[in-house]
Amino acid sequence: MFTSTSDPSTAAPVPQSTAALRLLDVHKSYPGPAGAVAALRGVSLTLPAGSFTAVMGPSGSGKSTLLHCAAGLDTPTSGRVIVGDRDISTLKPDDLTRFRRDHVGFVFQAYNLVPHLSVADNVRLPMILAGRDADPRWLEDLLDAVGLNGKADRRPGELSGGQAQRVAIARALYSRPTVVFADEPTGALDARTGEAVLTLLRDTAHRLGQTVVVVTHDAKVAAAAEQVLFLSDGRLVDMLTSPTAQAVADRMLGLER
Amino acid sequence: MSATWRLARSGAMAHLPSLVGPFVVLALAGVLVSGAGVLVESGLRTGGDAGFLVALASSFSGTALLLVIFVVSSTVSLALRQRQRDFALLRAVGATRGQVRQLVSREVTLITLVAAPLGGLVGLLAVGRLTPILESSGMVDPGFELSLSPVPVLSAFVLLLPVAYLAARLATRGTLRTSPTAAVAQSVVEPAGIGPVRRTSALVVAGLGLAAAFSPVFMPGTMGAALAAVSAFLLISAAALAGPVLVAWLVRVLSRLPGGPATQLALANTRGFSRRLTLVVVPLALALGVGTVQATVDETVAVAGTRQLEDGLKADAIVTGDLDAITVDAVSSAPGVDAAVPLASVPAQVMLDEEDAFMGALAWEPLQVRALPAAGVDGLFDPDVVDGSLAALNEPDTVAISRDAKFEAMKGIGDELTFRWDDGKPVRATIVAVYERGLGFGDYLTGEATPAAHGVNVRPDTLLLRTSDAGAAAVADLGVTVTDEQKYVAAAVSAGDGQRDLSTVLLLCLLVFVLVAAANALVLATAGRRDEFTLLWRTGATRRQLRRMLLVESLVIAVCAWLIGTLAIIPAVIGVSAGLLGAAVPPVAWTTYGGMAAVVAATPVSIALTGKTQPITSQ
Numbered sequence: 102m103f104t105s106t107s108d109p110s111t112a113a114p115v116p117q118s119t120a121a122l123r124l125l126d127v128h129k130s131y132p133g134p135a136g137a138v139a140a141l142r143g144v145s146l147t148l149p150a151g152s153f154t155a156v157m158g159p160s161g162s163g164k165s166t167l168l169h170c171a172a173g174l175d176t177p178t179s180g181r182v183i184v185g186d187r188d189i190s191t192l193k194p195d196d197l198t199r200f201r202r203d204h205v206g207f208v209f210q211a212y213n214l215v216p217h218l219s220v221a222d223n224v225r226l227p228m229i230l231a232g233r234d235a236d237p238r239w240l241e242d243l244l245d246a247v248g249l250n251g252k253a254d255r256r257p258g259e260l261s262g263g264q265a266q267r268v269a270i271a272r273a274l275y276s277r278p279t280v281v282f283a284d285e286p287t288g289a290l291d292a293r294t295g296e297a298v299l300t301l302l303r304d305t306a307h308r309l310g311q312t313v314v315v316v317t318h319d320a321k322v323a324a325a326a327e328q329v330l331f332l333s334d335g336r337l338v339d340m341l342t343s344p345t346a347q348a349v350a351d352r353m354l355g356l357e358r
Numbered sequence: 359m360s361a362t363w364r365l366a367r368s369g370a371m372a373h374l375p376s377l378v379g380p381f382v383v384l385a386l387a388g389v390l391v392s393g394a395g396v397l398v399e400s401g402l403r404t405g406g407d408a409g410f411l412v413a414l415a416s417s418f419s420g421t422a423l424l425l426v427i428f429v430v431s432s433t434v435s436l437a438l439r440q441r442q443r444d445f446a447l448l449r450a451v452g453a454t455r456g457q458v459r460q461l462v463s464r465e466v467t468l469i470t471l472v473a474a475p476l477g478g479l480v481g482l483l484a485v486g487r488l489t490p491i492l493e494s495s496g497m498v499d500p501g502f503e504l505s506l507s508p509v510p511v512l513s514a515f516v517l518l519l520p521v522a523y524l525a526a527r528l529a530t531r532g533t534l535r536t537s538p539t540a541a542v543a544q545s546v547v548e549p550a551g552i553g554p555v556r557r558t559s560a561l562v563v564a565g566l567g568l569a570a571a572f573s574p575v576f577m578p579g580t581m582g583a584a585l586a587a588v589s590a591f592l593l594i595s596a597a598a599l600a601g602p603v604l605v606a607w608l609v610r611v612l613s614r615l616p617g618g619p620a621t622q623l624a625l626a627n628t629r630g631f632s633r634r635l636t637l638v639v640v641p642l643a644l645a646l647g648v649g650t651v652q653a654t655v656d657e658t659v660a661v662a663g664t665r666q667l668e669d670g671l672k673a674d675a676i677v678t679g680d681l682d683a684i685t686v687d688a689v690s691s692a693p694g695v696d697a698a699v700p701l702a703s704v705p706a707q708v709m710l711d712e713e714d715a716f717m718g719a720l721a722w723e724p725l726q727v728r729a730l731p732a733a734g735v736d737g738l739f740d741p742d743v744v745d746g747s748l749a750a751l752n753e754p755d756t757v758a759i760s761r762d763a764k765f766e767a768m769k770g771i772g773d774e775l776t777f778r779w780d781d782g783k784p785v786r787a788t789i790v791a792v793y794e795r796g797l798g799f800g801d802y803l804t805g806e807a808t809p810a811a812h813g814v815n816v817r818p819d820t821l822l823l824r825t826s827d828a829g830a831a832a833v834a835d836l837g838v839t840v841t842d843e844q845k846y847v848a849a850a851v852s853a854g855d856g857q858r859d860l861s862t863v864l865l866l867c868l869l870v871f872v873l874v875a876a877a878n879a880l881v882l883a884t885a886g887r888r889d890e891f892t893l894l895w896r897t898g899a900t901r902r903q904l905r906r907m908l909l910v911e912s913l914v915i916a917v918c919a920w921l922i923g924t925l926a927i928i929p930a931v932i933g934v935s936a937g938l939l940g941a942a943v944p945p946v947a948w949t950t951y952g953g954m955a956a957v958v959a960a961t962p963v964s965i966a967l968t969g970k971t972q973p974i975t976s977q
């Protein structure tokens with residue numbers, strides 16, 4: 102079975118550190134009708150293990166692209182992405198997938214669940230795909246933690262939007278990954294539900310000592326993070342540690358002008 | 359149970375409606391394959407004359423198989439398109455590309471496990487309906503019984519499984535190329551253009567198609583014609599490969615048309631989804647192209663055969679019927695008859711290459727050999743000898759072969775072929791002449807001596823006469839059937855009608871299969887768009903506008919299919935007629951073409967008119 106140490110040939114050696122995620126000068130451009138469109142223009146950052154980071158920025162500033170590259174869902178045009186102590190920018194596609202299964206959790210804005218699989222199967226999906234049988238106790242604990250006890254056999258169609266996002270969060274946490282990414286996980290929810298879902302993500306991650314990166318538009322949500330990164334036009338332009346909602350909102354206003 | 363099997367099963371269960379399409383197509387393919395199988399098997403078991411049946415059924419199976427592969431893969435691909443998001447999501451949560459491929463293959467395998475044997479059984483039972491037409495075409499003796507065994511059903515299954523599997527693999531290629539983040543993309547837009555592999559394949563297949571179309575110019579007779587018949591299939595395959603580019607181009611041309619909002623919407627849709635459009639256009643184009651080309655080739659071969667007969671017969675009157683020696687003598691010595699040339703027709707089997715012997719009964723091609731009289735043909739019968747001489751046929755164990763047969767056997771004067779005459783013993787015969795008019799006079803001529811040497815009672819069935827009108831009248835007074843050359847040729851040509859009817863029926867079976875697949879593709883393509891309709895409806899499109907939009911789209915589909923199908927026909931039509939008839943107006947099978955064109959237009963339009971445009975209004 103593939104583990105983070107079993108196959109050193111596919112990854113460059115990376116100095117040991119306590120960082121959960123490091124990006125080194127990451128560039129990403131997409132082919133467009135009129136030449137390449139640069140979505141990321143040299144992003145470098147280091148996130149300590151167990152940290153909770155919010156990413157903010159105007160629409161089109163490259164937040165999703167940043168998360169996709171950092172999570173190994175997309176490959177950067179240049180630069181390095183290091184998750185834990187593994188440089189994932191050099192992995193072959195299938196090796197990268199196997200790595201993601203174990204070390205990366207991802208919550209999308211919507212359409213997170215396979216409609217024909219039960220809640221339990223959706224949560225266990227990465228492990229089912231890894232061919233590993235899971236620990237039913239852990240599944241139960243996790244569903245409990247996200248407030249879905251007793252709903253393990255439901256189908257996604259029978260859940261509300263907030264419940265569906267909780268399932269997605271449970272799935273992202275299930276493999277006890279090195280980093281959990283969430284791209285506007287509450288974007289499709291009303292304000293109250295959204296807040297509840299994010300609080301849940303933060304608290305559960307905290308209890309498990311999980312590293313979390315979340316893209317959000319909500320200054321209040323961002324204020325609950327340990328640090329906030331501001332992205333504009335594909336560049337990391339600002340950063341706040343121990344943010345307040347007011348400070349976050351002020352910075353955002355500055356960016357959008 | 360492994361994880362992938364479990365996912366495959368639950369995926370298949372959840373998407374049953376969209377899998378009905380592949381199921382139906384696979385089941386129909388099962389019907390075709392097992393039906394053809396029954397014919398081949400019956401032919402093999404019966405022996406004797408049923409060899410014709412084997413030959414026909416084998417060539418039918420070949421065409422059927424090509425179509426099955428083509429149609430199954432496009433249906434599977436269409437059914438899977440709707441689930442690209444699901445697959446992308448699976449990849450996003452950690453499914454490797456291999457796992458997605460496996461998942462799809464297994465789902466398709468599951469369907470094939472049920473559909474192929476089911477269709478196979480139906481084919482086994484349905485093929486019995488062909489018995490009357492088999493008898494009337496003279497392919498089999500009256501009272502013929504098909505041999506029914508589980509083998510054809512089994513072979514349908516064994517054949518279709520890899521086809522479906524391959525189709526699934528091909529269909530997932532596209533899905534695997536898109537990034538897993540497509541799962542969360544706001545809208546699924548198709549990639550524009552096609553990859554280099556696909557482009558190259560399209561060009562290569564188109565080149566092969568053109569080469570096949572013009573092969574009658576270089577290859578004599580039926581061989582070239584058969585190859586040309588395949589050309590429409592190849593050209594449309596090329597069109598399918600180049601489809602997205604080709605259809606996008608066609609639609610761009612069409613979209614200059616003026617029209618209301620529904621029309622503009624429809625044209626925008628067809629522009630944005632040229633891949634989906636290709637998948638529905640191609641089966642329709644295939645039905646039009648393959649149907650017309652096959653019918654045209656058959657017609658051209660018949661015309662060419664007629665012309666060769668007309669050119670090669672120089673008789674003033676022709677006596678037909680079962681003629682014994684006394685009758686032949688009486689006619690020959692009738693007043694006014696200057697010359698009488700008796701011709702016989704002898705059943706035989708030929709093996710072109712002794713290395714084929716391992717194929718058993720399949721190595722022997724059954725045929726009727728014309729036997730010429732020892733006294734020569736006196737200029738009344740001219741097969742247009744291009745090499746050697748017919749006079750040499752008086753030696754036993756000699757044959758003359760047509761250029762067509764020469765090409766197929768790849769042998770020449772002085773080489774040997776193996777025949778089986780009445781006694782069934784293989785004997786060799788030396789080739790002593792090569793002639794041109796094989797379509798009119800058959801591929802093999804021999805002297806009476808050869809079959810007689812192997813125990814055949816050579817009995818003339820035709821007597822060519824050089825005579826005056828009065829002489830012909832005198833012969834008629836003897837109580838035999840006398841016709842003129844024109845009537846004789848007409849009768850000879852219509853003798854092949856039974857076989858042509860049979861090929862028409864078989865061709866119809868294939869066309870029905872392709873059309874069902876086309877209809878299927880259309881229904882699938884519409885069914886996959888309910889979200890889109892809902893969105894449009896919420897944005898303010900009226901039901902009427904949605905329906906209009908679908909109607910315009912269906913017209914675009916029909917026009918594209920018609921254009922592609924027609925363009926694919928042209929090279930073959932020109933090639934066949936140039937090869938077989940020389941410079942002449944190509945005899946296009948207009949009835950077939952018109953009929954198929956009407957069906958091609960009616961299919962998408964009627965589906966658009968009856969299809970569900972209902973948006974999901976709840977929630």
Ligand SMILES: Nc1ncnc2c1ncn2[C@@H]1O[C@H](COP(=O)(O)OP(=O)(O)O)[C@@H](O)[C@H]1O
Pocket residue numbers: 131132138139140158159160161162163164165166167
């Ligand atoms: N798949 C893609 N193809 C082409 N351009 C893209 C693609 N994804 C994103 N982009 C472009 O990259 C830029 C950043 O996009 P994104 O990361 O989605 O921004 P954000 O999430 O901050 O709104 C935008 O200009 C967007 O148009």
Ligand SMILES: [Mg+2]
Pocket residue numbers: 164165166284
């Ligand atoms: Mg985004």
